[in-house]
Amino acid sequence: GDSVTQMEGPVTLSEEAFLTINCTYTATGYPSLFWYVQYPGEGLQLLLKATKADDKGSNKGFEATYRKETTSFHLEKGSVQVSDSAVYFCALYTGGGNKLTFGTGTQLKVEL
């Protein structure tokens, strides 16, 4: 079945550091890939997505590239801020499953 594997957290960084959160997937067919973010006390919200191989999703300085050859969708940001502290979820969608399958989430803590 479909599955998503994320790096374990928490990830603790200093402000302005470079961020990478790894995400790999297993899916039948060609999934769409997503990153959702959950800020403290709030619901999940879509951060970015990519629907086909080599697509790059981007939003709020975050980027992720759909790599079919490595079945990966790693999240990156060049310079994190304290306000980026949140839990980040990688997810995939396939037409066959017709639902979002989420990873376990990675908590990011950014310190001054």
Added chain:
Amino acid sequence: EAGVAQSPRYKIIEKRQSVAFWCNPISGHATLYWYQQILGQGPKLLIQFQNNGVVDDSQLPKDRFSAERLKGVDSTLKIQPAKLEDSAVYLCASSLGTPSDTQYFGPGTRLTVL
């Protein structure tokens, strides 16, 4: 626009009691989802409605969980009787159409079963 509303935000019950959660999706969104998020895990889909019809309830423990979406708008999720392992955050989300559309999540209801 108003977001997805859920109530209550927190609930503590004893095992074998019953509990109900309410969700009001974004106006005009045809599809509504209930997810269960156990601590340290990602959200797991329990049930998906398209308007007032069930699209997928394959992961809903039907012996104790039930859900309905009256008139294709609000939805309620009920657990009866609750077990200790039902302690989790219950998330409601909605989208315009398919699950690949952007899903908008409510703040969730944190359930503790003692």
